[in-house]
Amino acid sequence: MKPRTKIYFASDAHLGARFLQDGRAAERRLVRWLDSIQDDAQSIWFLGDMFDYWYEYKYVVPKGFTRFLGKVAELSDAGVEIHFFIGNHDIWMFDYLPQEVGAIIHREPLTVDLLGKRFFLAHGDEVDDRSRAFRLMRWLFRNRVCQILYSAIHPRWTFGFALGWSLSSRKQGLKKQEEVSYQGESAEYLVRFAKTYLQAHPDIHFFIFGHRHIMLDLMLSRTSRLLIAGDWMQHFSYIVWDGESLFLEQFEVEE
Numbered sequence: 414m415k416p417r418t419k420i421y422f423a424s425d426a427h428l429g430a431r432f433l434q435d436g437r438a439a440e441r442r443l444v445r446w447l448d449s450i451q452d453d454a455q456s457i458w459f460l461g462d463m464f465d466y467w468y469e470y471k472y473v474v475p476k477g478f479t480r481f482l483g484k485v486a487e488l489s490d491a492g493v494e495i496h497f498f499i500g501n502h503d504i505w506m507f508d509y510l511p512q513e514v515g516a517i518i519h520r521e522p523l524t525v526d527l528l529g530k531r532f533f534l535a536h537g538d539e540v541d542d543r544s545r546a547f548r549l550m551r552w553l554f555r556n557r558v559c560q561i562l563y564s565a566i567h568p569r570w571t572f573g574f575a576l577g578w579s580l581s582s583r584k585q586g587l588k589k590q591e592e593v594s595y596q597g598e599s600a601e602y603l604v605r606f607a608k609t610y611l612q613a614h615p616d617i618h619f620f621i622f623g624h625r626h627i628m629l630d631l632m633l634s635r636t637s638r639l640l641i642a643g644d645w646m647q648h649f650s651y652i653v654w655d656g657e658s659l660f661l662e663q664f665e666v667e668e
């Protein structure tokens with residue numbers, strides 16, 4: 414058996430989204446990528462929004478994603494450390510994935526040392542300071558009282574609402590270029606955030622984010638880089654770290 418020497422990062426599969434033309438194909442592609450890394454992965458960090466909507470109740474979880482969850486469970490059983498950051502679509506992951514799959518859930522950005530370098534990991538919406546409405550929504554969604562009230566509504570209503578909302582906000586977002594393409598160093602809020610953060614924390618070697626659905630690999634200083642992991646809807650991209658090199662790659666499927 415190969416030694417488990419690599420660390421992988423991926424984000425934004427939005428599994429279950431109504432805007433995916435072939436959701437099953439998207440899920441299979443993700444599983445094939447996991448197949449391809451299962452022998453050398455030491456840990457896998459999902460940086461948020463792997464699910465387009467996830468809300469779990471005390472006794473009930475959402476339908477779907479069985480291939481993905483099965484694969485993740487298999488990897489976890491084989492000794493691969495599995496981490497999930499909540500995104501802004503799947504905020505409501507609680508103890509199901511930890512108990513069922515052995516995953517570790519992160520609800521806040523995390524600074525962590527991996528194979529000798531210091532990483533700052535986050536989904537990315539946490540540092541989006543552009544809109545007050547977005548910040549208010551984030552607070553409401555993460556508020557325990559609001560969650561308890563929301564949980565009391567029958568899922569028949571909340572699931573349809575949430576998936577419909579995600580679809581319409583995606584359509585709206587695609588109309589606005591600023592939500593789609595890279596805005597450049599001075600306008601991209603994740604870059605602005607990282608540059609400021611780096612001044613107070615010059616020991617961070619790598620900032621890694623999801624959320625923006627773009628692939629970016631940018632030098633911030635002689636010792637620091639910022640990477641945005643792309644997504645699993647159009648880029649099928651991931652980041653891999655082996656202690657020496659950090660690469661942003663795309664998973665090619667051989668048909």
Ligand SMILES: [Mn+2]
Binds near residue numbers: 461462500501536
């Ligand atoms: Mn997101």
